[in-house]
Amino acid sequence: MTDMKRVTIFDTTLRDGEQAPGCSMTLEEKIMVAQQLERLGVDVIEAGFPIASPGDFESVREVCKAVRGPVVAGLARCVKADIDRAGEAIAGAARGRIHVFLATSPIHREHKLKMSRGKVLARAVEGVKTALAYTEDVEFSAEDAARTEPDFLSEVVEAVIEAGATTVNVPDTVGYAVPEQYAEMVAALMRDVPNVDKAVISVHCHNDLGMAVANSLAAVRAGARQVECTINGLGERAGNCALEEVVMALRTRADVYGVETGISTAQIMNASRLVSTVTGVRVPPNKAVVGRNAFAHEAGIHQDGILKETTTYEIMRPEDVGLERNKLVMGKHSGRHAFRERLEELGIHLDDERLDRAFAQFKVLADKKKDIYDEDIEALVREEVEAAPETFKLVSFHVTSGVNVTPTATVTVEVAGEGMKTDAAIGDGPIDAVCRAVDRITGIPCQLEDYNIRAITVGKDAMGEVSLEIRSNGRRERGRAAKTDIVEASVVAYVSAVNQLYQWISAGRPKGEKPHGM
Ligand code: KIV
Numbered sequence: 001m002t003d004m005k006r007v008t009i010f011d012t013t014l015r016d017g018e019q020a021p022g023c024s025m026t027l028e029e030k031i032m033v034a035q036q037l038e039r040l041g042v043d044v045i046e047a048g049f050p051i052a053s054p055g056d057f058e059s060v061r062e063v064c065k066a067v068r069g070p071v072v073a074g075l076a077r078c079v080k081a082d083i084d085r086a087g088e089a090i091a092g093a094a095r096g097r098i099h100v101f102l103a104t105s106p107i108h109r110e111h112k113l114k115m116s117r118g119k120v121l122a123r124a125v126e127g128v129k130t131a132l133a134y135t136e137d138v139e140f141s142a143e144d145a146a147r148t149e150p151d152f153l154s155e156v157v158e159a160v161i162e163a164g165a166t167t168v169n170v171p172d173t174v175g176y177a178v179p180e181q182y183a184e185m186v187a188a189l190m191r192d193v194p195n196v197d198k199a200v201i202s203v204h205c206h207n208d209l210g211m212a213v214a215n216s217l218a219a220v221r222a223g224a225r226q227v228e229c230t231i232n233g234l235g236e237r238a239g240n241c242a243l244e245e246v247v248m249a250l251r252t253r254a255d256v257y258g259v260e261t262g263i264s265t266a267q268i269m270n271a272s273r274l275v276s277t278v279t280g281v282r283v284p285p286n287k288a289v290v291g292r293n294a295f296a297h298e299a300g301i302h303q304d305g306i307l308k309e310t311t312t313y314e315i316m317r318p319e320d321v322g323l324e325r326n327k328l329v330m331g332k333h334s335g336r337h338a339f340r341e342r343l344e345e346l347g348i349h350l351d352d353e354r355l356d357r358a359f360a361q362f363k364v365l366a367d368k369k370k371d372i373y374d375e376d377i378e379a380l381v382r383e384e385v386e387a388a389p390e391t392f393k394l395v396s397f398h399v400t401s402g403v404n405v406t407p408t409a410t411v412t413v414e415v416a417g418e419g420m421k422t423d424a425a426i427g428d429g430p431i432d433a434v435c436r437a438v439d440r441i442t443g444i445p446c447q448l449e450d451y452n453i454r455a456i457t458v459g460k461d462a463m464g465e466v467s468l469e470i471r472s473n474g475r476r477e478r479g480r481a482a483k484t485d486i487v488e489a490s491v492v493a494y495v496s497a498v499n500q501l502y503q504w505i506s507a508g509r510p511k512g513e514k515p516h517g518m
């Protein structure tokens with residue numbers, strides 16, 4: 001039943017990616033990402049872990065309604081309550097999958113599960129059978145397979161296939177594997193499991209030693225026909241196998257791997273940027289395939305070669321991954337309609353209210369900055385997508401700083417239900433002073449835990465994007481803003497983070513917290 005030429009791309013950005021610290025997404029953001037994954041052409045979208053929280057359940061259910069092409073999977077432990085919840089969540093999918101998992105390695109059996117081999121085997125089979133009551137498409141994952149005894153792994157794989165699993169995943173849960181060994185593990189399954197042709201063998205690699213992509217590729221050579229991966233390599237700890245890297249490696253080196261995927265690679269940049277926008281996790285400039293420098297040629301000799309013949313230094317064409325560098329998109333005469341269309345092309349959908357606010361910001365920017373690029377628009381939208389209700393709204397600020405003067409800031413904030421409030425403070429520098437003045441107004445003293453600034457595009461008039469993290473009462477929140485004035489960007493980002501914090505304080509519960517860990 002396995003098509004030996006085609007590798008299934010199983011994206012788990014919305015599950016393994018989203019469960020990483022600082023990567024949580026709202027329902028609206030998950031739907032946007034799922035729709036972009038559909039445009040990208042992924043075969044399976046793992047949309048969440050329905051038993052983990054009502055929010056996870058809801059997002060799996062809504063993703064099932066929002067995409068009709070890809071299979072939508074819900075994760076479940078081999079526990080009836082989990083499987084029932086996953087079954088309920090995927091009920092509305094055009095094609096739904098239940099993905100059950102149970103650890104098989106001796107370390108997990110002994111210390112975590114306290115179960116014998118026999119019990120693990122029986123529970124795995126029972127999990128698959130329970131899931132089959134909801135769908136014919138059942139995936140079983142032998143958690144920590146890479147550290148499981150080969151004979152036991154073969155036994156489990158054979159038993160779950162016999163029970164009806166159509167995909168069997170053998171994850172390197174802790175990122176411990178190296179390519180030769182991981183490939184050998186898959187090759188042994190292909191060789192030793194008598195019914196292996198009745199299911200797709202899948203791999204899911206974590207990146208703790210930086211080998212997630214290499215391990216996944218080695219497994220494909222050994223016969224694996226599903227790769228689990230995430231956009232930008234998000235995921236637990238050091239992350240997962242990066243979709244863009246594994247897909248481009250399979251395509252660029254088809255001579256070595258001899259397989260294909262259904263991915264529309266020209267959608268890769270949009271997917272990468274969208275995921276970065278909604279999670280706030282920035283892509284490092286040197287990141288393979290999607291980093292800012294991935295197609296930048298700096299050395300004179302390289303530039304000379306590229307001008308003569310691009311293949312001298314380029315193994316992939318930027319357009320193959322959907323990169324149109326610094327594309328000038330809009331200017332001050334562009335209208336709301338064109339602005340919305342450009343956002344849609346970037347995979348970003350805003351409701352009318354948010355669109356109006358982002359468009360108003362765009363007009364302000366267009367008055368200050370002549371050339372507006374996709375990156376500028378994405379930065380503006382990031383603020384809108386992340387924005388919590390504005391309990392505190394910055395109205396104005398004034399700051400003095402210089403050599404041999406005490407940095408001083410005066411800030412006016414509109415406080416919901418209380419009107420305008422103005423206060424002043426001094427600080428170590430202008431940013432410290434404005435943040436202290438804001439604290440005096442809000443009455444929520446916060447520590448600035450992290451502060452980063454970067455130019456969004458080139459040129460002296462480029463916007464500076466400030467991304468910061470504050471902490472108060474043990475709670476951390478992030479804020480981000482992009483402005484041509486970097487002090488303004490700092491105070492807007494700070495107020496945005498305080499608004500998030502206020503939401504959490506007034507709700508009396510941690511945002512996105514999941515009652516069940518894994
Ligand atoms: O890393 C892992 O083992 C997982 C499983 C649930 C597939 O994420």
Ligand code: ZN
Nearest residue numbers: 016173204236
């Ligand atoms: Zn994982």
